[in-house]
Amino acid sequence: MTQDSTSRRRTAEQLISVGRADELPPGSMKEAIHLGRSIVVANIEGTYVAFQNSCLHYGVKLSDGTLDGDVVTCRWHQWRYCPLTGEVLAEESPYETLTTFTVHVRDGELLAEREPKTRIRPRQECK
Numbered sequence: 001m002t003q004d005s006t007s008r009r010r011t012a013e014q015l016i017s018v019g020r021a022d023e024l025p026p027g028s029m030k031e032a033i034h035l036g037r038s039i040v041v042a043n044i045e046g047t048y049v050a051f052q053n054s055c056l057h058y059g060v061k062l063s064d065g066t067l068d069g070d071v072v073t074c075r076w077h078q079w080r081y082c083p084l085t086g087e088v089l090a091e092e093s094p095y096e097t098l099t100t101f102t103v104h105v106r107d108g109e110l111l112a113e114r115e116p117k118t119r120i121r122p123r124q125e126c127k
């Protein structure tokens with residue numbers, strides 16, 4: 001086995017298929033499964049992103065919310081998130097970020113990285 005095929009296989013093992021690019025036009029999002037957990041895959045004006053599918057408020061599915069530009073809004077109490085950075089835009093939230101995943105496109109297939117790009121992070125408390 002060549003070094004090139006070894007690194008290609010390792011890369012493939014670190015990526016999770018989460019759908020087809022042609023099924024996700026710009027401005028849309030959908031639920032997918034990533035290592036047994038529900039995530040959202042979204043097309044933000046040609047940039048594909050993935051993030052946890054539970055609102056940090058009461059856990060409602062964010063895939064049932066709305067995507068407007070680069071802002072996802074939860075359908076229940078309208079907490080807002082930036083799926084590109086994971087930033088929580090709700091001022092009352094005790095969290096700063098969602099869990100997000102980098103998504104690659106290969107031969108039209110959407111492949112999310114196994115390891116998160118950002119993880120849920122609580123806001124820093126002032127002391």
Ligand code: FES
Pocket residue numbers: 055056057058059060074075076077078079
């Ligand atoms: S459950 Fe999402 S804002 Fe309340």
